[in-house]
Amino acid sequence: MLSVAGLSAYYGRAHILDDVALDVGAGEVVVLLGRNGAGKSTTMKAIMGLVPPAAGRVRFAGAEIAGREPFEIARLGLGYVPEERRIFTELSVLENLEVGRRPPTAGLRPWTPERLFALFPSLGAMQDRPGGRMSGGEQQMLTIARTLMGNPRLILLDEPSEGLAPVVIERMAEAIRALKSEGLSILLSEQNLHFAQLVSDRATIIEKGRIRWSGSMPQLLAADDVREQYLSV
Amino acid sequence: MENLVLQALSGLASASSLFLVASGLTVIFGVSRVVNFAHGSFYMLGAYLAYTLVTHLPRGHLGFWGGVIGAAVLVGLIGLAVEMLLLRRIYRAPELFQLLATFGVVLIVQELTQMIWGAQDLLGPRAPGLRGSAEILGLRFPLYELFLIGVGPVVLGLLVLLFRRTRWGTLVRAATQDREMVGALGVNQRMLFTSVFFLGSLLAGLGGALQLPRESVNLHMDLSIITEAFVVVVVGGLGSLTGAALAALLIGELHAFGILIVPKITLVLVFLVMALVLVVRPHGLLGKPEAAARGGQGSAEPVIGPAPAALRWLALAALGLAVVVPPFLGDYAISVLTELATAVLFAASLHLIMGPGGMASFGHAAYFGLGAYGAALAAQWLGAPMLAGLALAPLAAGVFGLVFGYFCVRLSGVYAAMLTLAFAQIAWSVAFQWVEVTGGDNGILGVWPDAWAAPKLVFYYLALALCLGATLLLRRVVHAPFGYALRAQRDSALRAEAIGIDAFRIRWLGFALAAAAAGIAGGLFAYGKGSVFPTYMGIPRSVDALLMVLLGGVQTLSGPIIGALAFTGLQEQLVRLTDLWRLILGAVIVLLVLFFPQGLAGATRARWEARHGDA
Ligand SMILES: Nc1ncnc2c1ncn2[C@@H]1O[C@H](COP(=O)(O)OP(=O)(O)OP(=O)(O)O)[C@@H](O)[C@H]1O
Numbered sequence A: 001m002l003s004v005a006g007l008s009a010y011y012g013r014a015h016i017l018d019d020v021a022l023d024v025g026a027g028e029v030v031v032l033l034g035r036n037g038a039g040k041s042t043t044m045k046a047i048m049g050l051v052p053p054a055a056g057r058v059r060f061a062g063a064e065i066a067g068r069e070p071f072e073i074a075r076l077g078l079g080y081v082p083e084e085r086r087i088f089t090e091l092s093v094l095e096n097l098e099v100g101r102r103p104p105t106a107g108l109r110p111w112t113p114e115r116l117f118a119l120f121p122s123l124g125a126m127q128d129r130p131g132g133r134m135s136g137g138e139q140q141m142l143t144i145a146r147t148l149m150g151n152p153r154l155i156l157l158d159e160p161s162e163g164l165a166p167v168v169i170e171r172m173a174e175a176i177r178a179l180k181s182e183g184l185s186i187l188l189s190e191q192n193l194h195f196a197q198l199v200s201d202r203a204t205i206i207e208k209g210r211i212r213w214s215g216s217m218p219q220l221l222a223a224d225d226v227r228e229q230y231l232s233v
Numbered sequence B: 001m002e003n004l005v006l007q008a009l010s011g012l013a014s015a016s017s018l019f020l021v022a023s024g025l026t027v028i029f030g031v032s033r034v035v036n037f038a039h040g041s042f043y044m045l046g047a048y049l050a051y052t053l054v055t056h057l058p059r060g061h062l063g064f065w066g067g068v069i070g071a072a073v074l075v076g077l078i079g080l081a082v083e084m085l086l087l088r089r090i091y092r093a094p095e096l097f098q099l100l101a102t103f104g105v106v107l108i109v110q111e112l113t114q115m116i117w118g119a120q121d122l123l124g125p126r127a128p129g130l131r132g133s134a135e136i137l138g139l140r141f142p143l144y145e146l147f148l149i150g151v152g153p154v155v156l157g158l159l160v161l162l163f164r165r166t167r168w169g170t171l172v173r174a175a176t177q178d179r180e181m182v183g184a185l186g187v188n189q190r191m192l193f194t195s196v197f198f199l200g201s202l203l204a205g206l207g208g209a210l211q212l213p214r215e216s217v218n219l220h221m222d223l224s225i226i227t228e229a230f231v232v233v234v235v236g237g238l239g240s241l242t243g244a245a246l247a248a249l250l251i252g253e254l255h256a257f258g259i260l261i262v263p264k265i266t267l268v269l270v271f272l273v274m275a276l277v278l279v280v281r282p283h284g285l286l287g288k289p290e291a292a293a294r295g296g297q298g299s300a301e302p303v304i305g306p307a308p309a310a311l312r313w314l315a316l317a318a319l320g321l322a323v324v325v326p327p328f329l330g331d332y333a334i335s336v337l338t339e340l341a342t343a344v345l346f347a348a349s350l351h352l353i354m355g356p357g358g359m360a361s362f363g364h365a366a367y368f369g370l371g372a373y374g375a376a377l378a379a380q381w382l383g384a385p386m387l388a389g390l391a392l393a394p395l396a397a398g399v400f401g402l403v404f405g406y407f408c409v410r411l412s413g414v415y416a417a418m419l420t421l422a423f424a425q426i427a428w429s430v431a432f433q434w435v436e437v438t439g440g441d442n443g444i445l446g447v448w449p450d451a452w453a454a455p456k457l458v459f460y461y462l463a464l465a466l467c468l469g470a471t472l473l474l475r476r477v478v479h480a481p482f483g484y485a486l487r488a489q490r491d492s493a494l495r496a497e498a499i500g501i502d503a504f505r506i507r508w509l510g511f512a513l514a515a516a517a518a519g520i521a522g523g524l525f526a527y528g529k530g531s532v533f534p535t536y537m538g539i540p541r542s543v544d545a546l547l548m549v550l551l552g553g554v555q556t557l558s559g560p561i562i563g564a565l566a567f568t569g570l571q572e573q574l575v576r577l578t579d580l581w582r583l584i585l586g587a588v589i590v591l592l593v594l595f596f597p598q599g600l601a602g603a604t605r606a607r608w609e610a611r612h613g614d615a
């Protein structure tokens, strides 16, 4: 579904990503793990075209998307859920969803506000509330729901567990598993290994902008040395 | 009492027209973050196009209203073309460049309009069915004005519906906050921006077209409406529609009643209210802090280092020529050189504000003009000798720099640019309207140097010495502790405060110092020309200074000098060679912003560094 190879990206003159490669298969949840500043968000932005990739290939749903504009990439069915959430604070919950709305995608059940409120019940209770007056957890759900309104085939989900209370994290994990069972592919970025293992099939570890390890989730849980070297704080 | 009611009504009518224009401007700014100087030109085009359409279409309702609507739509299409050809390419450029590029469009439109419709005022027909007047409290009030009073709220209502109730409006509101995110959700921002631009321009065109039965159509409509629209938009809060409506009401009524209280200087009143609002609420009545908008790309400012040795030799050589050659030149060439010297100082003084100071000024000509008027008024009314006049020039400009600067340096970005513009317009309107003292549009003539400096060559050397001295002094200031403090507060006001720098005071002093330096240039210019006119303080001259600085490049100290020489030289040639200099100047500005956003000196420096490594 998504295949990245040799991806390299810069912020100004700072070389941030170097030769990043990863794959996400159809219906698969892959987690990109790494410490603060490892390059997880930058990888997602480079895939999405928000940071122009300096080199490398990004293939998605059979098309080469490196160098295309974000809106074109989104229209191909790639959804992006930013780490900072970036809710439209002046717009109500329903209006936020409206901004994300795109036509249905063949083979996937189209998302409607009603279906999203079933997935995230707390949003349903505040449909007319401005995004600026929601809690962090509610905003996190809204930002995912907003991206889902675009009926994507794959979503880039950047640290959804960040700053959430443990109960909310459990809810989030359930929601992600529900999305997976709908057939959605997900590239997740995380520092929280516990949360990652609740939802992911495979893991890729990034550090200082380079991929250091890739394997299945059980393999990672068995490899104490890898976790020790790249993930312990 | 009845009179007051009528006055209030006519205030409402102006508020309505003002709102049409300002709403378009604010909507465009909201999404694109571009302050569109050419918006006033669209208003003017609306009036001219309506004139042509209405006078050519058959008489009657259909002809008139069809002409008005047709003109508005045509202007919308023109705006659309301008967006697609120009603005789209500069959304990421610094805001002063955008302002400048759209000013280039103003010049181009002015010239083209004059070519098409001629220079004389045009009088359109009155609106069919609305020719008469209604009786209100026993007094007569024009029906058309009543109609206009209704148009404003109707348009406001329609716009609110459009923005609140349609998908397009929701997308626009979302893009106003975070356009990059809207793009990442699959919305083609380019189409969105273009459509917003169409709507905004259409509103400006409609505003202009509706003036047809009210006032004559002329070539000054663009700048006069744009300054008022700026005031409305800034007072209301950039990007806020309701704010614009409130502010239009305020300004409209202020005009109406200001005429009763201070007939000649209503403009001053308007700008004073604006200054007051901005001091109390730096983002206008209903505006939000600018930083909230995302999607732009900031860039780190390069460090100003000492000039490379090669550049020093070049500068010395140029100076040598400037000293040795003039005795062999004719009077005309010598006056051009004198003008060049003042231009260099004028540009260098603005550069102090913009480069090291990191502030925006769109009204620097005020201080040039205040210096010129200071000297001229002293000569005219006090019979002061030239040297006294020249000493008074920086004093006058510096004092006003302190007063105006006290307000301006509190603001940043577009707001600061607008407030500096407003103060310059105050100075301009006083010079223009206070005829008894300043001679109004006729200016003050006969401001000649004293006998000893009367020969052109002597005066040239005097000007060269003073301008060069002041310019070098400004350069020294940049490398003195004061200059470091100035740059420190530019790079981070917070960090500067942390190491004990009073950012406000430093900015304020920097502003006043630049004003005083511009005053010297103005005083010399006045004696060099033998006269002063309100145009010395006009927007075009402020833009001249901006061009010189930006042409040269903001972040090099030699930039303003090179820019001043290049600009003055270019203008000199253009004015001599062709009547179309405004058109060409406008085109040059636009091309410059498109292709050299770093300025000439900046581009040369980048080349140099690429060739010689990052030394
Ligand atoms: N806008 C930017 N400009 C310059 N450097 C940046 C920018 N954003 C991130 N960086 C740098 O790029 C590197 C990678 O950052 P990135 O945000 O991708 O890390 P991350 O893995 O997402 O970290 P976190 O877990 O903290 O979100 C870091 O060293 C960071 O300092």
Ligand SMILES: [Mg+2]
Pocket (backbone or CB within 6 Å): A040, A041, A042, A083, A158, A159
């Ligand atoms: Mg991150």
